[in-house]
Amino acid sequence: MTRRMKIDLSIILQKATELVDEQGLDQLSIGILAEKLEIRPPSLYNHLEGLNELKQMLAIKGVKKLNEYMLQAAVGRSGDEAIRAISQAYIQFVREHPGLYDASTRFPDSNDQELQQAQEAVVQLVLQVLDAYNLQEEIAIHMVRGLRSILHGFTSIEQMGGFGMPLDINKSFSILINTFIEGIHAVMINEDKYMQRND
Amino acid sequence: MTRRMKIDLSIILQKATELVDEQGLDQLSIGILAEKLEIRPPSLYNHLEGLNELKQMLAIKGVKKLNEYMLQAAVGRSGDEAIRAISQAYIQFVREHPGLYDASTRFPDSNDQELQQAQEAVVQLVLQVLDAYNLQEEIAIHMVRGLRSILHGFTSIEQMGGFGMPLDINKSFSILINTFIEGIHAVMINEDKYMQRND
DNA sequence: CATTTTAACTAATCAAATTAGTTTTTGCAA
């Protein structure tokens, strides 16, 4: 008789992560997960509240891991180079963990403390990177939102197979990031104008 | 006896649209929709294959409507102004039809002819707008992908309530668009450089 | 008016999550 490995929350999360990264977040179900763990579906309830809690935990894991990737990439870099590096890390994370990333953007409860904290950490990291540009505090935050939009938008569309035309996707990405960086430089030397205008 | 309105596909789609825009795409179910239409759930199958087909139809309707919004906005405008206008139209559409927009990015079948065609129309529209910049064909396509990423990313994050900090979201949006536009101008005068580099 | 089609209905089935209640296993202290 094979002594089955004792199942705990971390093992469940691990298997769930593999499942969503390989099959997609929507394929995650109590039944399939239980099957992979070689237990009966109800047994999972000894470890977690239910499917929603599981998704919430995956979301948190996803944000934290994304932050790790970006943090690694940012070490020892600054300015344009740092922006390119964290952007590359972002897309790399999404490509390696599409399900986890998806979970981190479609979670059951957005008021979750731990989730918000993890998200905040990413924002702070990017703010630090942008520090090099000496932007006004407020503009810097707008730029964080902008970069985040770019990264989330690009990776989401890539994941959904939304880039139809046969044209190098990595090139599209690097041009996008570089275009944004050029834009930051332009805005940087004209900050006041951009604080006023309204279009 | 109140003579009930005859139900056809367009009425079903209309009610489904209201439902997803008000309650969110995930709240769409055969049961709830049937209830709103004052018929029994199975009756809906006289009009459509099932929930998946319904979602697919919503996706197509969403993309077409988005295209209409953008088209309207682009009329009579060109260059930077046109980019701002279609961007504004995009965010306006998503705010007015969050459920429909969501459907248009999370559909059951991405190989659907009609869906692809509708999506292609949006791409063509943006390509036309970018025509004013006389970019190399290939660069232009990269830029379309870039703008689309920006618009999808920003609106998605806004919809998921992802912009935490208390800072004017509309301002963030206009700064993002303007930063991108500045970037295009910079890239424009340096196209060759951007065709070579690889980061 | 008869017939055909459309669109509704009830009843039944299937799938998945979840809950209730029980049993087995395991770790640890007497």
Added chain:
DNA sequence: TTGCAAAAACTAATTTGATTAGTTAAAATG
């Protein structure tokens, strides 16, 4: 070691939705 409490598994049952089967009523058409 034994013996028990807690942990973690199980079976059985319930609930919620989607879907299918088979039937009936209404409406349109010749």
